[in-house]
Amino acid sequence: MSSKKSGSHGIPIVSDIGEKKLIKRLLSMSRTLQPYSPFFDENYFKSLSDDAALLDIGDEYLVITSDLLLESSHFPTEMSSFQKGMKVVTANVSDLAAMGAEPIGFVLSLGLPHDLPLEKFDEIMAGVLEACNTHKIGLMGGDTNQSEELILSGTCLGVVGKKKVLMKEGAAPGDVVAVTGPLGVAAAGFEFLFAPPPIKETLKKIINPSTIKIVVRHALEPRAKLKEGMILAKKGLATSATDITDGLASEIGELIEASPYNVGITLFETMIPLIPEVEEVASALDRNPLDFALYYGEDFELLLTIREDLYEKFKDDLGLIKVGTVTSSGKMEIFDKEGNTNILMKEGYDSFK
Amino acid sequence: MSSKKSGSHGIPIVSDIGEKKLIKRLLSMSRTLQPYSPFFDENYFKSLSDDAALLDIGDEYLVITSDLLLESSHFPTEMSSFQKGMKVVTANVSDLAAMGAEPIGFVLSLGLPHDLPLEKFDEIMAGVLEACNTHKIGLMGGDTNQSEELILSGTCLGVVGKKKVLMKEGAAPGDVVAVTGPLGVAAAGFEFLFAPPPIKETLKKIINPSTIKIVVRHALEPRAKLKEGMILAKKGLATSATDITDGLASEIGELIEASPYNVGITLFETMIPLIPEVEEVASALDRNPLDFALYYGEDFELLLTIREDLYEKFKDDLGLIKVGTVTSSGKMEIFDKEGNTNILMKEGYDSFK
Numbered sequence: 001m002s003s004k005k006s007g008s009h010g011i012p013i014v015s016d017i018g019e020k021k022l023i024k025r026l027l028s029m030s031r032t033l034q035p036y037s038p039f040f041d042e043n044y045f046k047s048l049s050d051d052a053a054l055l056d057i058g059d060e061y062l063v064i065t066s067d068l069l070l071e072s073s074h075f076p077t078e079m080s081s082f083q084k085g086m087k088v089v090t091a092n093v094s095d096l097a098a099m100g101a102e103p104i105g106f107v108l109s110l111g112l113p114h115d116l117p118l119e120k121f122d123e124i125m126a127g128v129l130e131a132c133n134t135h136k137i138g139l140m141g142g143d144t145n146q147s148e149e150l151i152l153s154g155t156c157l158g159v160v161g162k163k164k165v166l167m168k169e170g171a172a173p174g175d176v177v178a179v180t181g182p183l184g185v186a187a188a189g190f191e192f193l194f195a196p197p198p199i200k201e202t203l204k205k206i207i208n209p210s211t212i213k214i215v216v217r218h219a220l221e222p223r224a225k226l227k228e229g230m231i232l233a234k235k236g237l238a239t240s241a242t243d244i245t246d247g248l249a250s251e252i253g254e255l256i257e258a259s260p261y262n263v264g265i266t267l268f269e270t271m272i273p274l275i276p277e278v279e280e281v282a283s284a285l286d287r288n289p290l291d292f293a294l295y296y297g298e299d300f301e302l303l304l305t306i307r308e309d310l311y312e313k314f315k316d317d318l319g320l321i322k323v324g325t326v327t328s329s330g331k332m333e334i335f336d337k338e339g340n341t342n343i344l345m346k347e348g349y350d351s352f353k
Numbered sequence: 354m355s356s357k358k359s360g361s362h363g364i365p366i367v368s369d370i371g372e373k374k375l376i377k378r379l380l381s382m383s384r385t386l387q388p389y390s391p392f393f394d395e396n397y398f399k400s401l402s403d404d405a406a407l408l409d410i411g412d413e414y415l416v417i418t419s420d421l422l423l424e425s426s427h428f429p430t431e432m433s434s435f436q437k438g439m440k441v442v443t444a445n446v447s448d449l450a451a452m453g454a455e456p457i458g459f460v461l462s463l464g465l466p467h468d469l470p471l472e473k474f475d476e477i478m479a480g481v482l483e484a485c486n487t488h489k490i491g492l493m494g495g496d497t498n499q500s501e502e503l504i505l506s507g508t509c510l511g512v513v514g515k516k517k518v519l520m521k522e523g524a525a526p527g528d529v530v531a532v533t534g535p536l537g538v539a540a541a542g543f544e545f546l547f548a549p550p551p552i553k554e555t556l557k558k559i560i561n562p563s564t565i566k567i568v569v570r571h572a573l574e575p576r577a578k579l580k581e582g583m584i585l586a587k588k589g590l591a592t593s594a595t596d597i598t599d600g601l602a603s604e605i606g607e608l609i610e611a612s613p614y615n616v617g618i619t620l621f622e623t624m625i626p627l628i629p630e631v632e633e634v635a636s637a638l639d640r641n642p643l644d645f646a647l648y649y650g651e652d653f654e655l656l657l658t659i660r661e662d663l664y665e666k667f668k669d670d671l672g673l674i675k676v677g678t679v680t681s682s683g684k685m686e687i688f689d690k691e692g693n694t695n696i697l698m699k700e701g702y703d704s705f706k
Contacts, residue, residue: 011470011471011472012470012471012472013467013468013469013470013471014465014466014467014468014469014470014471014474014497015467015468015499016471017471019497019498022463022465022474022497023495023496023497025474025475025478026461026478026492026495026497027492027494027495029475029478029479029482030478030482030485030491030492034491034492035485035486035489035490035491036489037457037458037489037490037491039457039458040491044491044493047493047494048493048494052494053458053460053493053494055457055458055493055510057410057411057415058410058411062410062415062510064458064460064493064494064508064510065460065494066460066461066462066494066495066496066506066508067462067496068462068463068464068496068498068504068506069498070464070498070499070500070501070504072499072500072501073498073499073500074498104390104392104408105390105392105406105408105417107406107417107418107419107508108379108419109419109420109421109506110375110421111421111423111504112367112375113367114366114367114368115366115367115368116366116367117364117365117366117367118364118365118366118367118369118370119364119365121367121375121378122378122382125378125379125382125383126382129382129383132383132388133388136388136389136390137388137390138383138387138388138390138393138397139379139380139383139387140397140400140401140406140408140417141380141400141401141405141406141417141418141419142376142379142380142419143376143419143420143421144367144372144375144376144379145372145421145422145423145426145427146368146423146425146426147423147425147426147502147504148423148425148501148502149500149501149502151421151423151464151500151504151506153419153421153462153504153506155417155419155460155508157408157415157417
């Protein structure tokens with residue numbers, strides 16, 4: 001990927017401002033133009049900057065999310081066609097999980113290079129159908145086009161009770177900040193996969209083969225935490241939630257920004273769940289494993305805030321891991337191993353950077 | 354676009370089988386795996402091969418369609434960024450029009466080359482919002498990614514009364530086959546736009562400038578026949594319907610295939626609405642203008658079948674134009690100027706061919 005910045009004649013280009021700001025630009029342009037619709041309520045407008053859009057269809061919300069995956073940005077060469085098909089479903093289902101919604105259907109638009117072997121097409125579709133089946137969702141339709149690179153564009157629909165929906169807003173001071181699983185594992189996998197060939201050869205010699213297998217599998221076959229999201233919503237446990245697609249720091253920033261109050265979040269470095277495999281890969285690359293958790297995405301774990309008593313009661317059932325606490329500081333901070341509190345930067349994976 | 358066929362080692366590739374068959378392959382793979390859902394009824398399964406998917410949400414169907422537009426396949430160089438933005442909305446809204454649905458929301462996923470000027474991004478979004486506003490639909494969210502070529506992937510949601518929905522199936526012998534406007538106009542525009550530079554220069558000299566303006570505008574700024582589709586559905590007029598995206602012959606074939614009975618359709622060559630501008634462009638290119646109507650798409654007019662008495666009653670209000678009649682022959686035929694009946698081939702625009 002190119003790191004080139006700004007147009008050749010100083011004209012602002014999209015990579016100058018990056019992904020999240022582009023989406024905000026798009027939404028702020030659209031907000032003034034939203035027409036009247038009986039399907040829109042106050043949560044519809046909030047959902048525009050959340051993980052999925054909410055339409056008021058009576059007793060429940062219809063939840064709609066869309067995710068586009070591209071060969072050049074999202075698929076390492078080691079990823080099989082089957083895994084590519086699974087991933088477009090997982091990425092979309094994860095957004096529904098973040099809203100606590102039950103998925104009901106999936107629509108797929110494909111861009112296919114004209115010389116793609118039919119066998120690969122069948123493998124991609126087998127992966128899509130396998131993942132749809134895992135989550136008990138129907139594949140409702142599709143569209144195919146000839147394209148330069150492989151494109152998998154998915155849209156997933158779900159439903160969630162109106163009073164049960166998990167939003168990014170809602171974190172309250174005193175809440176526990178928790179995640180549903182270890183972080184940085186997919187990052188470690190991608191760092192290995194994207195290493196230049198000579199470095200990769202060295203890594204293969206110094207890293208335990210079972211470690212490589214574990215981290216690579218996390219990168220290539222991520223799983224959406226759908227069950228956890230649905231339980232959190234049904235039992236009304238979380239005060240706010242999102243899925244970790246751009247790294248913990250970036251998503252923590254999203255929860256703070258979404259709150260109408262001046263909340264802050266303090267993370268505790270020692271609590272951030274790093275598995276030994278992530279530490280092993282980071283060490284081999286002479287990197288800080290914490291950075292893999294904070295600034296890389298693709299783990300598809302859920303990040304949530306939850307009242308402390310409920311956390312204690314449900315942490316074992318749901319596999320929740322406390323990583324921090326909601327404060328009233330308005331700041332994003334990290335309490336490090338040495339006992340110092342540092343300001344945390346809100347940066348995450350950005351396909352334009 | 355390349356016309357290369359088959360893999361270099363005789364391996365079947367996607368362009369060997371083409372777009373419609375790829376979609377059918379995808380749907381037949383998925384049909385056996387559809388899970389149980391309270392949102393699925395018999396029309397859900399039929400809708401999988403229709404213009405949009407139907408979910409049973411109570412009194413109405415929720416209608417979902419998805420369309421992916423690519424710089425390399427769908428956007429001639431002459432198309433402005435604003436027009437590209439409009440088109441992704443129009444292509445999706447046209448599928449809802451074909452089901453008689455009222456659109457309620459639009460979701461956009463964008464693939465953007467990293468060096469796309471921010472100004473172009475804003476123009477694309479202005480086009481998207483303009484078209485959303487025309488159809489009174491909210492832009493419910495989006496996703497941006499860095500990609501090699503410009504990609505606009507849209508999903509549109511709508512609603513339609515359960516007993517009112519327009520499907521591809523339902524044509525009955527004796528019905529009038531009608532369209533909502535002239536055909537082949539966008540085709541004439543694209544033939545001019547895609548002509549090699551020396552030929553284009555010649556065309557500019559021999560074709561009336563106002564003709565070029567009209568056909569090019571149809572190609573670059575198509576309009577969805579939403580109002581017509583909604584009226585046809587609300588008043589229960591059409592027995593079957595679809596939108597013409599791949600040419601009249603291809604869509605006629607779709608209506609015949611969708612019918613559970615052995616219906617056929619006979620078109621009358623002299624009734625096919627060709628405007629003088631289409632004839633002028635075809636003549637300048639030494640082409641048969643009828644081919645523009647039969648075998649090119651992108652007109653976004655609706656094709657429908659309707660009982661003869663209702664056709665007579667509503668044709669003026671809705672601007673319907675009779676082009677043929679539904680038979681019980683099981684065949685797709687055309688009655689030509691000389692009074693001969695010929696078998697019509699079901700071919701249409703295919704991005705892989």
